[in-house]
Ligand SMILES: NC(=O)C1=CN([C@@H]2O[C@H](COP(=O)(O)OP(=O)(O)OC[C@H]3O[C@@H](n4cnc5c(N)ncnc54)[C@H](O)[C@@H]3O)[C@@H](O)[C@H]2O)C=CC1
């Protein structure tokens with residue numbers, strides 16, 4: 001038996017002490033890009049992301065819709081593996097079918113639906129325009145567009161059909177699937193369009209190009225895309241059915257894989273990494289984890305992991321520490337693994353990026369995790385709150401929530417945990433709600449603004465500089481208690497605690 005001589009600590013126990021801010025150190029100059037894959041020290045990784053955020057390998061978080069929204073913002077999603085292989089592969093393929101700028105139409109309606117129905121659909125989606133297809137699906141025969149400007153409750157009978165007020169295909173500008181994104185954007189502006197439908201030669205809707213996406217793209221110039229301008233997407237895998245699951249995910253176009261486990265310091269993960277390297281060489285990139293110390297890191301790095309993920313029991317839905325008594329405060333875990341990563345890089349010349357997974361309770365913790373040396377962050381609760389996450393939106397009294405549950409909870413019925421003969425019969429996660437927070441892009445831009453402001457105060461314009469020069473200090477419990485004492489807030493500050 002051995003007792004480590006440290007107290008295990010979380011991000012909330014630290015603050016950053018500012019360094020000198022120089023004139024070239026501005027939020028505009030801050031580059032938050034991060035490597036996802038191992039690479040020789042001093043060179044660039046094969047896969048990088050423009051913002052250091054990936055979404056958790058969880059059913060309540062990483063769906064195709066969320067994956068597209070994160071890729072648009074510059075991060076990456078890992079589609080969850082707690083589902084049949086074909087279904088997971090189809091989710092990956094659904095993301096890859098979207099080219100940056102060309103998206104599957106989300107707001108669709110049949111021509112025989114009533115104006116009242118389309119009004120309700122648009123109100124619920126907070127959009128102005130719906131696409132009319134013969135069967136109301138995103139790939140049906142394209143018939144026209146209907147917007148809130150096409151009818152008025154006082155002037156038109158809301159029981160009338162959509163077809164009575166829609167602008168029909170013959171009067172609209174449509175584009176063939178061969179159109180390039182820059183040609184499509186030119187049409188949007190020259191023809192003053194809000195929506196450009198892309199229609200194949202059988203008259204079926206292939207995708208839509210939206211003016212609002214163009215405007216978003218101007219704001220987020222950092223989309224995560226592959227060489228064919230398709231969105232990048234990752235996928236979770238496990239240590240059991242990998243010989244079948246990995247080929248299906250690779251075939252579907254997954255850009256990177258991630259072993260999804262509470263405890264990655266196992267021969268099972270090393271076996272999977274061996275199998276991937278002997279089957280695909282470096283053509284398939286795969287991260288491993290989770291670990292909480294340098295030994296776990298070195299084991300997985302030696303076994304060939306592309307990145308190593310850190311975190312046991314620190315997630316918002318976690319009860320692993322209660323159930324199994326394993327884990328480590330996330331700040332201590334990151335600190336220990338970072339030291340080993342840097343030693344490993346010195347010895348081998350290979351940089352293996354680190355992902356800090358879970359336990360981010362507020363935006364400032366992201367900056368602190370990055371200051372500790374994490375290359376990027378995996379977030380569950382943070383992304384579960386957004387419109388684009390797959391779970392249900394529920395209303396309780398006057399407040400809206402999204403459902404959010406752990407992969408080790410009974411609800412997840414995790415096939416790996418509960419399907420095995422020796423069955424893990426206990427739960428390691430809870431099932432609950434998180435406050436609904438609106439659209440992903442709006443929230444992410446506020447969070448990034450905060451991280452950039454922190455880095456400016458600390459005199460860093462790249463994450464590498466931040467890792468090297470951040471100065472952190474432990475904070476006493478008392479100083480937190482004294483913060484905003486005796487002030488009764490008029491209202492919660494916007495963009496405050498997330
Ligand atoms: N980060 C965290 O703190 C936690 C995460 N989770 C999440 O819950 C889900 C399930 O995680 P785990 O229960 O760790 O799943 P897991 O599949 O990695 O492990 C479950 C059990 O199966 C064993 N096992 C794994 N591969 C095996 C093989 N090939 N042959 C025989 N035995 C094998 C493991 O040793 C373990 O006892 C994941 O999505 C994970 O991310 C769950 C608890 C904590």
Ligand SMILES: O=c1[nH]c(=O)c2[nH+]cn([C@@H]3O[C@H](COP(=O)(O)O)[C@@H](O)[C@H]3O)c2[nH]1
Nearest residue numbers: 315316318358359380381406407408428429
């Ligand atoms: O103890 C656990 N029981 C669970 O059921 C569970 N499900 C997910 N995870 C892990 O939590 C991470 C997400 O954490 P956050 O919501 O704090 O971002 C995820 O990325 C996982 O590492 C679990 N941990």
Ligand SMILES: [K+]
Nearest residue numbers: 263264265266
């Ligand atoms: K272990």
